[in-house]
Amino acid sequence: MPLRTALTELLGIEHPIIQGGMQYVGYAEMASAVSNAGGLGIITGLTQPNPEALRAEIRRCRTMTSKPFGVNLTILPALIPADYDSFARIIAEEKVAMVELAAGSPKKYIGMWHAAGVKVLHKAATMRHALKAQEAGVDLIEIVGYEGSIAGGQPGDEVGLWVLLAKATSVLKVPVIAAGASGTGRQLAAALAMGAHGMTMATRFLCTVEAPIDIRIKEYMCKPEVDERSTTIVLGSLSNATRVFKNPVSLQIREIEAEGSVDFSKVAPLAAGARTKTMWQQSGDVQDALWSCGQSVGLISDIPTCAVLISRIVAEAESQLNAGVSRVVQSKL
Amino acid sequence: MPLRTALTELLGIEHPIIQGGMQYVGYAEMASAVSNAGGLGIITGLTQPNPEALRAEIRRCRTMTSKPFGVNLTILPALIPADYDSFARIIAEEKVAMVELAAGSPKKYIGMWHAAGVKVLHKAATMRHALKAQEAGVDLIEIVGYEGSIAGGQPGDEVGLWVLLAKATSVLKVPVIAAGASGTGRQLAAALAMGAHGMTMATRFLCTVEAPIDIRIKEYMCKPEVDERSTTIVLGSLSNATRVFKNPVSLQIREIEAEGSVDFSKVAPLAAGARTKTMWQQSGDVQDALWSCGQSVGLISDIPTCAVLISRIVAEAESQLNAGVSRVVQSKL
Known part of the structure; x- marks a missing residue:
C-alpha cells in the first residue's frame, strides 16, 4: 500500500x-x-x-x-x-x-x-x-x-x-x-x-x-562492531562541521583542531576529496580517508x-x- | 480519547x-x-x-x-x-x-x-x-x-x-x-x-x-530568545556529561574543561548543588547557577x-x- x-x-x-x-x-x-x-x-x-x-x-x-x-x-x-x-x-x-x-x-x-x-x-x-x-x-x-x-x-x-x-x-x-x-x-x-x-x-x-x-566498504559497514557510535564530527573549527566515519584520519583531524588555531595546510592532505574518491572506487580502505557518515550506520x-x-x-x-x-x-x- | x-x-x-x-x-x-x-x-x-x-x-x-x-x-x-x-x-x-x-x-x-x-x-x-x-x-x-x-x-x-x-x-x-x-x-x-x-x-x-x-525562571524560559540552541554540555571531562542551560556559569565550566586536565576545585564552586537550589527557590536568576536543561527548551x-x-x-x-x-x-x- x-x-x-x-x-x-x-x-x-x-x-x-x-x-x-x-x-x-x-x-x-x-x-x-x-x-x-x-x-x-x-x-x-x-x-x-x-x-x-x-x-x-x-x-x-x-x-x-x-x-x-x-x-x-x-x-x-x-x-x-x-x-x-x-x-x-x-x-x-x-x-x-x-x-x-x-x-x-x-x-x-x-x-x-x-x-x-x-x-x-x-x-x-x-x-x-x-x-x-x-x-x-x-x-x-x-x-x-x-x-x-x-x-x-x-x-x-x-x-x-x-x-x-x-x-x-x-x-x-x-x-x-x-x-x-x-x-x-x-x-x-x-x-x-x-x-x-x-x-x-x-x-x-x-x-x-x-x-x-x-x-569491501559495504561489507565493513554491516559488521556488528560498526555501530551508532562509529562516527565523529570534524572541521567545526573551520565553520564547516561535518559528521564522518571515525577512523585514524578523522581522529587525526580532531587532534589538529583540538590544538587550537587550525593550520589548514595540516588538515588539507587528510581531508582531500581525491583521497576519499580513491577509497570509494579503488582501495575500499575505510580507515584511510575522510568520509561522510551519519549515525544511521548503527x-x-x-x-x-x-x-x-x-x-x-x-x-x-x-x-x-x-x-x-x-x-x-x-x-x- | x-x-x-x-x-x-x-x-x-x-x-x-x-x-x-x-x-x-x-x-x-x-x-x-x-x-x-x-x-x-x-x-x-x-x-x-x-x-x-x-x-x-x-x-x-x-x-x-x-x-x-x-x-x-x-x-x-x-x-x-x-x-x-x-x-x-x-x-x-x-x-x-x-x-x-x-x-x-x-x-x-x-x-x-x-x-x-x-x-x-x-x-x-x-x-x-x-x-x-x-x-x-x-x-x-x-x-x-x-x-x-x-x-x-x-x-x-x-x-x-x-x-x-x-x-x-x-x-x-x-x-x-x-x-x-x-x-x-x-x-x-x-x-x-x-x-x-x-x-x-x-x-x-x-x-x-x-x-x-x-x-521568573518559568517566564524567562518562555522568551523567544531562549530556543533549542540555549543549552550546552558540561562535565564530560569528568565522565559525567550533562546538558545544562547555556549561561556564564556553564560557559565558564566549559572553558576550564577546555584547558585540559580539569582541576575539580575550580569547577566545584560553579557546579555546587546549593547554588542551583538557591536559583530555583529564591533568586530566580537563571544566569547564576548550573541547571539541567534539555533542548526541548526550544x-x-x-x-x-x-x-x-x-x-x-x-x-x-x-x-x-x-x-x-x-x-x-x-x-x-
Whole structure:
C-alpha cells in the first residue's frame, strides 16, 4: 500500500524517500537505482568535474531510468570555489525534477529553477536557515539534525532531529522532509507522525547492491562492531562541521583542531576529496580517508537492492503507523 | 480519547507521560501535580537530604494525590556518595508505583524492589547500558539521547534519540520509553510510531503552574530568545556529561574543561548543588547557577497547568497519529 504525501504528489514519485547528496557516490548508477525503486534518486552535482560533465551525467541517468530524479548542489567555502552559477544553469536547462540545495542561499537561483519547472528542496540544519529558505519560496525544506552528515551549530549545542523536526513541522508552512541519520521504517513512521512528508537517506543507500562503491566498504559497514557510535564530527573549527566515519584520519583531524588555531595546510592532505574518491572506487580502505557518515550506520546490517530496501522501509513505516494509531482507544462514552 | 500502551497498563495511569527526575524541583508538589493530571509524577530521591526525609516526602505526596507516583534514584560519582542503599530500601518500604533508576546498575536493588511491587524504569543513554538493564530484568527502559539532560557518549559521537530510539525499539524486548528533549504531542506521536510506549519530560514540566520554582525562571524560559540552541554540555571531562542551560556559569565550566586536565576545585564552586537550589527557590536568576536543561527548551512558550499541558500533548499526539496513518493509501487492487 503506497504512502501519499506532499512529496510524492509534488514529484509524482511512488514512495516518500529521497536519496541525499553523496560525494563521489551520487553518480547516475546510484540515482537511477533509487528512482527505479520508486524513490527520488539524486546526482551529486559537485562530484562532476565541471558543469558540462554534470549535463552529460544527467543525460546518462536518463538512459538508465524514465522516472524523476534530482541533482544536489552543495555550496561550501572552498579555496577554489566551484562555478556554482554554471552548475545551477545546467540544472535548469536539463529540467531535472528537483534540486537539493545545501549550504547556500536559494535566493540567487530559485527564479531560474522554478521557471524551468525544477522543484527546490532546501537543506537546513537550523531553524534560522529554514525560515530564510521558506521566505525565498522553496518548495520543500529538509531538516537535518546533529546525527546526520551535516552537523550545524556551535560545538556543544548542536540540535538533534528529535527537537529540530518537531519544531520545524510545527513552525514552517512549507512541507518538511526529515533528513540525516535515517535508515529504517520506524524512522519514516516517526517522521510522518511528526508531520513531515518524507525522509532523506544517504548513508543507508551506501549499503545497497547498486551503490557504485567498493564492496569491501559495504561489507565493513554491516559488521556488528560498526555501530551508532562509529562516527565523529570534524572541521567545526573551520565553520564547516561535518559528521564522518571515525577512523585514524578523522581522529587525526580532531587532534589538529583540538590544538587550537587550525593550520589548514595540516588538515588539507587528510581531508582531500581525491583521497576519499580513491577509497570509494579503488582501495575500499575505510580507515584511510575522510568520509561522510551519519549515525544511521548503527542501523545497517545488510546490503539489499534499492528496491528491496525501499519497499521494506515503506512496509515497516505502514505497520508502525498502524500500530501507533491503534494506541488511540475510542472513548467509552 | 485515551492512549493505551504497556506503560499505562503496567502502572494503571491514564496517559503515557512520565515526569523525569529533576534535582531540587521534584518535590511532592511537582510529582502530585503530574500524577493528578493523569501522568506519572516522580519525586527526585536525592533532592531529599537523607533517606528518612525521602520517606516523609513520599508520605507528604500521598496526602496530595491518590494516584500512582514514582521516585527517581540517580547514582552518580560524587566526592561524598549518598547512602544509596538506604534510599533504595525506603523506596521499597514505601511501595511507590515505580522507581526511575539512572546511571547506576539495577542489579543490586531490583530483587528488593520487585518483591515490594515497585516497577523499575531504567534510564539508558547507550544501547550497551540498555541491554544490561534488560538482562537484569527491569520492567521498562527509558532511552535518552544527546538532546536530553543526560548526554552520554564520548565528545563528538554522542548519539541522538532519532537513531537511539529507532535502534532500541527494534532491538529490546522490554517496553521502551522515549526520554530527553521531549515536550510536544508531535514527539509523543513519533515515539509511539517508532514503537515506544510513552515519553518522559523534565524540562517541559519546569514551565507549569505547579512547578515549585521561582516564577521568573518559568517566564524567562518562555522568551523567544531562549530556543533549542540555549543549552550546552558540561562535565564530560569528568565522565559525567550533562546538558545544562547555556549561561556564564556553564560557559565558564566549559572553558576550564577546555584547558585540559580539569582541576575539580575550580569547577566545584560553579557546579555546587546549593547554588542551583538557591536559583530555583529564591533568586530566580537563571544566569547564576548550573541547571539541567534539555533542548526541548526550544519548544516551550507558555506556562500551563500540568493538566492542560498533558491533555494538550495527548490530543496533539492522537491527531498526529491519525494524520500519519492517513498517509497510507489503500491499494486500488
